Amino acid sequence: MRKSILAAVLMGLTLTACTNKKTTNEEGMNTTLQLTQEWDKTFPKSDKVDHKKVTFKNRYGIELAADMYIPKGDKETGRQGDKKFTAIAVSGPFGAVKEQSSGLYAQTLAEHGFLTIAFDPSYTGESGGEPRYVSSPDINTEDFSAAVDFLSLQDNVDPERIGILGVCGWGGIALNAAALDPRIKATVATTMYDMSRVSQNGYNDEGDSKEARNAMRKALAEQRLKDLRNGSYERAGGVVEDPTDMPWFVQQYHAYYKTKRGYHERSLNSNEGWNKTSVLPWLNAGFLKFTDEIDNAVLILHGEKAHSRYFGITAYENMTGANVDLQGQDSNLQPLNEPLAEPFIVTRGNKQLYIVPGATHCDLYDGGEKSYIPFDKLEEFYKANLK
DSSP, X not given: OHHHHHHHHTTTSOOXXXXXOSEEOTTOOEESSOOOOSOOOSSOOOSSEEEEEEXXXXXXXXXXEEEEEEESSOOTTSOOTXXXXXXXXXXXXXXXXXXXXHHHHHHHHHHTTOEEEEEOOTTSBTOOOSSSSOOOHHHHHHHHHHHHHHHHTOTTEEEEEEEEEEETHHHHHHHHXXXXXXXXXXXXXXXXOOHHHHHHHOGGGTTOSHHHHHHHHHXXXXXXXXXXXXXXXXXXXXXOSOOTTSOHHHHHHHHHHTSTTTOOTTOTTTTTXXXXXXXXXXXXXXXXXXXXXXXXXXXXXXXXXXXXXXXXXXXXXXHHOOOOOBTTBOTXXXXXXXXXXXXXXXXXXXXXXXXXXXOOTTHHHHOXXXXXXXXXXXHHHHHHHOO
């Protein structure tokens, strides 16, 4: 049962793509990508921002597709007269596309005065890269730095005031990027996963053994040969179609990715999932090793009821050396003894952990039914640390 859950969720935290062909983007620049120009997001278009499609390349030569959101009019946190915008690059969740959660974050932050982009990672969504539907600790970290490259060269962006935001598995990737790239002056990791930890140890570290990892390595080695013989990559299946007998957090993934709320035709989580062998590089990745050396500001945002909350708490502890006492419990325990009456906030220097009362993992994808995402808090954080 444990293995089936990990396969259904870890391999089902996923993204999608489109066919590449010669075309131009909205600005008339040459691109190999087929970009959808009509509004096809899972959230309504805001009349407070301007939107356009843009593309840029990472240092591996992979062309990435992004939605750019620009505030209309002067904003206190953004452009004032000749003053250039503060900019934020957004991606995630791990297995979603920019038309889902990351686009909502980007558009809403633009309403708060920031120039933003929400981009599809390499090999997924409208972005380039072959083969399709694969992930990489190295290349996906590079995707964030490539977004910073792109934003730094925009005439209306201040290159000294650029931040990033990663959702779910991309929260962990955002922390890894912040440890590598000092140009990233402020980082938010929201409802984060540590993809190396969950790949190597399973949920709540229940599969943390040589035997469990070797069994996975053996299965993935066999899958490599199977894919080679078939001439194609077998997909992991995305979020399960029938979550009835699955844990509650799998049911929450279904409620987001498989319903009108969050379904998108290019999202791997909504459809056939990653290639099964995509987990391979995460099994060997020493991810988040140097996050304690991040000098710039970091905010880790998590939900009180999120099954993934322990990833965020442990990441904060490892980054700061602090011990988080959340109602006197070990950070891996679920649920809390008593519901939180107000946000649980721990701060050390320019690093902060913020636990949202009542919120689950997926509530911080789109706000859920109670608008759980504290966008005012995000504005405050970026405004304080990108100045």
